[in-house]
Amino acid sequence: MKLKSTAGLLVALFAAGMAGAPSAIADGKARELNVHAKKYQQYFAAASAEFSVPAELLESIAYAETRWRHHMPKGQARKNGEPDVEVDPHGGMPPNYGIMGLRNDAHFGSSPAQAAGLIREQPAALLSSTRANIRGAAALLAHYGARKTRAFALEDWTQAVALYSGIPQPEIAQLYTYEVFAAIRQGREGGEYKIRQRHVDMEKIYGRDKLKKLAAPRITVETGVPDPTISAPGFQSK
Template structure:
């Protein structure tokens, strides 16, 4: 039976360009972080903005604001960096090593970080703005008591130090791939799926993300598969979408969300003396 495109294909904007994040997790602030190069627009050299302004004027177009010019320069810098890093080749290499579908790695990384190797100042384990624990690297590995310690586990699985996974994108991808493989092997598969089905990885993805609430980790896994189904072609990211049978994943997620809502709304059983 062929797989269906349950969700319509649409273009997804990079989070650094729209200022969004990856959704609230329980009572904690939102997960993830904007792309550093696009959110820190003040760091773009004034000279680049000046040159862009001259080019725009010479072309006879309307004058652009300094903020617009900074944004364009940041987008150009990010796009070039994505092309230079060539992350698809790294995903493919790690996928082959650990026998994880490359699109699972690409989808998890895109949902978590939009393929950004997240790095933070030394000693900064939480956001100073909102207290959110910091994830590490392109695969968003954690080292805290809420989302878990996937950074340490991933590093141990590939025989590397955690600091290497924080700094090196390929080692971060390898660690994430090794952990996904372990979670896949050690947990049940969704009913009606086999290892030949890309949809069979969704329970491993739910475990991997570290979100403790079932409704939220199921919704997160669904988002990963929507991205796999769509692919992405902007800002130097080139990723061909792959057909995913989304309907059963959506239906399963809806049931989990409904069950949790029902539990929260159910009256508490009185304690009898």
């Protein structure tokens, strides 16, 4: 998906987080996960059980945000041997932290502090520990899910995923949810990540016309207005 915007930080950040051609399970090629990704799978499963949120959502959000790479504040590299990416809060766009892409800024809110409070940890722990980051994100998703459990259909978690994104514009937050659910429906697999393929009724979530627009190879997002809209060149609704 390529994004073209007239202005706005949100679209730039969204595009950066979602960029890159996905690896789908459908190509039939098995890929062996590295040792760190296998450990993260265990963390996702444990957090899913602890907070009763679908493990696939945690896997897919981590894929959308960081491709399962733990993001650390600049100058605070970890010493546990796990791979990480150093991010600079002064690099022009608000950074995301940890494997789950938590954010702490005026645009997207302070999810590290909120998530830390839910699991009774210090926010710093969620920045340095992948396990704590995943637990905090799962607790936050459960909070937004308003008493939903992992027994609920994935489609029922759409609003919780939108709230998790921290994106205030509903139309742009919907792009985020689409990428998360599309990754689960199609499956994603590489040496550093794996999202288990599971059926998601995308038409139930978005409606037929909106789904066609979201699935277009190129879309335009207009920002700089209170209620931005998305469009796809050549798209015509019935």
